[in-house]
Amino acid sequence: MYLCAEKLIIMTKKEDVFGKLPEMSRVLTMEEREQVLDVMEVRAYRKNEPIYSEGDVPSHLLCLLSGKVKIYKDGVGGRAQIVRVINAVEYFGYRAAFAEENYVTAAAAFESSVIASIPIDLVRQLITRNPQLAWFFMHRLAVALGRSDARTVNLTQKHIRGRLAESILFLKESYGTDEDGKTLTVYPSREDMANLSNMTTSNAIRTLSVFVQEGLITLDGRKIKILDEPALQKISRMG
Amino acid sequence: MYLCAEKLIIMTKKEDVFGKLPEMSRVLTMEEREQVLDVMEVRAYRKNEPIYSEGDVPSHLLCLLSGKVKIYKDGVGGRAQIVRVINAVEYFGYRAAFAEENYVTAAAAFESSVIASIPIDLVRQLITRNPQLAWFFMHRLAVALGRSDARTVNLTQKHIRGRLAESILFLKESYGTDEDGKTLTVYPSREDMANLSNMTTSNAIRTLSVFVQEGLITLDGRKIKILDEPALQKISRMG
DNA sequence: GTGTTTTTGTGTTAAAAAACATCTTTTGCC
């Protein structure tokens, strides 16, 4: 049920949109749903289009209805680090609002994406009235924090090969594969791979080539096919 | 109102303990407080004593009543990375429980500490009944996630001097200073400094010496005094 | 006190990764 940007008009038939918000629709009363529908907006983003930027004031809970999104942070010398990726259907963009901060990260579309946005004030009201919704977001935040801590250590302590192997497996986990179980369904640029793996673009290109030579993966443009997952896992573990 | 381990007996006079749990006492009814008091336990930990370990099943919400605690993760080749530090009076140890995971980090006392523990099942009940308590923990998780993401980028992209400068400033932020406003109130070993800053102990020692030579800090054993904070900030920013 | 272990300090070498320089290929655009 992939939904391309051209079908955006269909998404604005709001009942359809709601069917894609599992936690919301499961938990809310009909009256509450109506409230959400009244103010929700749906918008398409082109590939690489920015969604929000570091320093922006968070005003909406976002939900990725279709497509893929990267959450990243610009660091020293303009080098970006991808800290999280979002897959459909997932909520995002709420951390800053719940922390009562401005965004400390930026978000952009990995590929054409459709995103629903719900004013954060309404979400706050719903959470206060509805413990189940509170638990849902607490759970998500807690899981994300554990992943972020793990990521810190992986990115700092592993060597280049380990970090790149980890990123390939991370993309498989996050976005899955074709029917063959081996070809990633996300097509990151070499620069994206570098920004995932904390290395320069040159080193991402070089190390990917080495992995191809070693028979661990094949490359077809930006398409990555995993040939020897156990070996990648070993490289990732060893660092 | 510092409380050393010898005064533990006083802490078990439960009303006193409760006075130290601001969010709990502000938010709970008298009946709920009684519930917490009935099952809460208080325990002292010696310097460097482990509090919980990676892989442990989380069973309690912990609250640091006095002392200092480090949260860390063991990485490649046994090298530890300190991901967070806890100051009195702060809650910790709840992330894994809320994520329904085992601990992915370990905790140990930086110095002699006194810690209260409340069964996590009770906390879950209280949160479900009490939206304010839910908000409190959501807020803490959201803030911690933002910090963790920032830390990832700082530790990966900055060079040794930048990382060490950042750690010194981080310790000042986290634990404060003496009355002079310059001498840190925490006394980390060189190895702790290395584990905070993602470098080897040798490099932590060496780089601290360089900072002394440059007149940025003075060292007296493990006591760190900041002489030129603006310069440290600049080094931290530049990477 | 004395011996032992841990922590701290310093110099040297080796490995890893970034920076740089070029070149090729692909992509987008008129």
Place this chain on the structure above:
DNA sequence: GGCAAAAGATGTTTTTTAACACAAAAACAC
């Protein structure tokens, strides 16, 4: 198609940092 710009590829050099080796000092045990 043809041009410009972006992305990908690869080799070389330089910088950064870890690893190693060893010495001195401090903390601890007896």
